[in-house]
Structures are given as C-alpha cells and as structure tokens.
Amino acid sequence: MKFNSKVKHDMSFELERLVRPNILALEPYSCARDEFKGMDAHVFLDANENPYNGPLNRYPDPLQENLKAALSSLKGVSSEKIFLGNGSDEAIDLVYRVFCEPKCDNVVAIAPTYGMYKVCADINEVEYRPVPLDENFQLNAEALLASVDAHTKVIWLCSPNNPSGNCLQRDEIVKVLRGFEGIVVLDEAYSDFSDQMPFRLMLDEFPNIIVLNTFSKAWASASIRLGMAFASAEIIGLFNKVKYPYNVNKLTQDKAMEMIKEVFKVERWCTQIRMEREHMLPALHELPIVKRVYPTDANFVLVRVTDANAIYHYLVERGVIVRNRSRVELCQNCLRITIGTQPENNELLAALRQYK
C-alpha cells in the first residue's frame, strides 16, 4: 500500500500539529460566569445584567455543566469529552475554524452525504474533496485515503449516511480512523435508529475521532437547536475556546433537561419509527413506479423511482412533501422519504398508488 504524507505510518497522533496556529495561541474571552464559580454568593453585580425579569435576566452557563452531567450518564461519555452547540451545524463549523487554514488546508468527504460539510467548507474557504461511495453507498477506505495529501486536516464520514440511509461498514470506518493522522468526524445523527454500536463509546481507542449526535432526530427536538460532539478532552477544549461564550441559551438547556427526564419517550418514538419503517419498505417496493428501495438504518429511506421530478411535483400537488435527491451524485431519480406517523405514511402510499 502506498502512503500519502498524511496517511499514518504508526500510531502517533499529534493534535497540536493539526490545529491552526492562531487557535493554539488564542486567549479566549473570559466571561463573568467563568471568573466566578462560587456556590454561596447571592448578590450578582458582575455581568451588567438587569436585576428584573428573573430567571431570564441571567446569562446561561457557558459550559452547560448540568446538562452535560445528565448527558454523560445517558451517553456513557464523561462531561469533559462532550461539546454542546447550536445544532450539529455549530460543531461542523467549529471543525473548520479550529483545524483548517483557509485557502491552504483541505478536507476529504464521502459523497453523497450531508450538505452542511461542504457549505461550511465553502464559507471557510477550505477545499472540499468529495470521494464517491460505491453503487451500494458503501465506503472503501483505501479509495478515500487516496485523496488525502499533506494539507488534508479532516475526513468527513456519516453513518447511517444521509441521504442513502445505510450504515457504513464498520471495518472500513476503523481503517480510515487508523490510516489517517488527521481528524475523522463521524456524524451519527441517525445512530439511534440503527443497531450498530455507536463510536462515541470508543473515544479512548481513537484519539482522532469526533462523533456528532443531535437532538433533532431521535429526540424529536429540532426546534431547540441542540447538537452534541464527543471527542477527547483536548479536542473539546479547543471547541470550547473558539465557540461563542453563551452558545446554548437557557431555554434550550432547560428544555433538554426536561427531555432527558423523559428519555423513555425517545425510546418509544424510535421503536415506533422503526416498526413503521419495516412496514414501509416492502410497501414501497411493491409500487410499480419504484425501481429500488435502498436498505436503511435511519428514519428515512432512499427510493429510486421511474421519474423523480414528476412524482415529486405530483406529491406536492397533493400536499405531501418528500425530498427530491435526483440531482445528487449516485442518486439519479431518487426521492428521500422520511418515516412519519402511520397515517402520514399511509397517505403517502395511497397517493403513490394512484400515480399514473
């Protein structure tokens, strides 16, 4: 096997060499809530807050310690290895801002995948190198690593992948983690809908991994904008240095704590969605307009149809909106369909059965 300069020769991983020099040198903003953390004070005249309109008058906890403690036991990851942000989108953007020098460094990503990795690359002026998955949307680690060069700082993986829905093969993910000496981001936004063992439980084995989770899918809380990143304490420390001081507002922190107390609901929703998914796959497969139903481990399914544009517009006319992925690489004539409630799914199926 031939080695590119950023492809790993041994087990060494030097985080500092990957970080942008200005970020390494950065003296972060020190807010009032950072400076004073005592427990028994009762007069707070340190942050120019308005004394009225409690409790919303106070700045929220910049490091969301209570929420992280609750998530820590739920997710099996210690608090100092957890970052919380304004959706996964914040963590995605921070990866670029911490590691990638604009107009100089590049990132490698599977294709097709979630669109935000490329949007954030473009915003940060970082070269984005998409490497196609195979025709079954599977990862070939060697092919991916062939696009790595001395300026590749990050590799983007997503499993279960969006828009294909499938999990990437575990041994290929591990080959990427072991074969690359930069950062590997593994987006597990949909892992609650799959049976795969989540990689956030293997942080100690892979010092270069950043795992993404979100409250937007299994937790049914897309509106509160809460994303999670799990990584070594060193990587999380860099995120904390660069993020906005109060990046997760109090309403979101409080709502997330409430959700965590009702985690049984999340489990029930996931079970329900998985049952609906098992029902939808054969029902879709039977439709004459359906050419292929791709295997899925997520709360959506990619379906190849006879004419995606026409069927998409036909459904819009009937007030049913799916995602037309026809113009995405390897997804010609494909619709991405979210699994909804049973009545919603039945309405979709009924409409598709009547399509001529």
Ligand SMILES: *Cc1c(COP(=O)(O)O)cnc(C)c1O
């Ligand atoms: C939906 C989705 C997310 C969630 O993003 P948020 O900003 O947390 O809402 C993250 N990654 C992938 C691949 C997704 O499909």
